[in-house]
Amino acid sequence: MTDKIPELEVLFELADLFKVFGDSTRLRIMYTLFDGENSVGAIAESLSMEQSTISHQLRVLRTNKLVKVRRDGKQIYYSLDDDHVKKIIEMGLDHVLE
Amino acid sequence: MTDKIPELEVLFELADLFKVFGDSTRLRIMYTLFDGENSVGAIAESLSMEQSTISHQLRVLRTNKLVKVRRDGKQIYYSLDDDHVKKIIEMGLDHVLE
DNA sequence: ATATCATATGAACAATTATTCATATGTTCA
DNA sequence: TGAACATATGAATAATTGTTCATATGATAT
Numbered sequence A, B: 001m002t003d004k005i006p007e008l009e010v011l012f013e014l015a016d017l018f019k020v021f022g023d024s025t026r027l028r029i030m031y032t033l034f035d036g037e038n039s040v041g042a043i044a045e046s047l048s049m050e051q052s053t054i055s056h057q058l059r060v061l062r063t064n065k066l067v068k069v070r071r072d073g074k075q076i077y078y079s080l081d082d083d084h085v086k087k088i089i090e091m092g093l094d095h096v097l098e
Numbered sequence C: 001a002t003a004t005c006a007t008a009t010g011a012a013c014a015a016t017t018a019t020t021c022a023t024a025t026g027t028t029c030a
Numbered sequence D: 001t002g003a004a005c006a007t008a009t010g011a012a013t014a015a016t017t018g019t020t021c022a023t024a025t026g027a028t029a030t
Helices: A008-021 A024-033 A040-047 A051-063 A083-096 B008-021 B024-033 B040-047 B051-063 B083-096
Strands: A067-072 A075-080 B067-072 B075-080
Touching: A008 A024, A008 A083, A008 B008, A008 B024, A008 B083, A024 A040, A024 A051, A024 A075, A024 A083, A024 B008, A040 A051, A040 A075, A051 A067, A051 A075, A083 B008, A083 B083, B008 B024, B008 B083, B024 B040, B024 B051, B024 B075, B024 B083, B040 B051, B040 B075, B051 B067, B051 B075
Parallel strands: none
Antiparallel strands: A067 A075, B067 B075
């Protein structure tokens, strides 16, 4: 019960983390990566969105250490970088689906 | 693994849910309620924030079914309305604290 | 080298949002 | 009824953010 309240600084980081999950485009990108790595172009095509949009959002995910990168020739492959990602999303789904 | 990707509509709801967690004031309010119900004024005072700010944010939490309300005389008491709240927050903390 | 392909990045714009101020609503007590 | 208290609400403002367009960077192959 009586959980210790984190420092304000930590709460800001926590809020920032949840902000990352608070955008449907980023959620869709993460779902795209549930099955394994994927290239930027492939993600963009599979979501029918602009390459630039995906690239911008991947940067957000990267900055927050939710995805990691691998380059292979001209293409750059992204994959999930955190075990919690799926868990956090599924926990949210539990709530949404009642 | 191969989780089924939720409908777009569900993904929007999911994003909306995470948006609620993506604000430090709301996180602080939720932490305030970890130990049990609390009145608006008490929350405002304990966070040293304006009553109006807290009230606005409590409405967001209420709308998203994360807190529930009880009136007792002049005061209105809020409490967490969902078992997932703590779990979602703690899962996020796990990531933030590495 | 240069053309081509894949991705990243910066600027601009529209849309969303958190907070504040002022005020309204609703409750209690005299 | 009226005063005092607790909370809610609307309007206004400042700040943040997602997308697009145009362009830059980096890699490959000819």
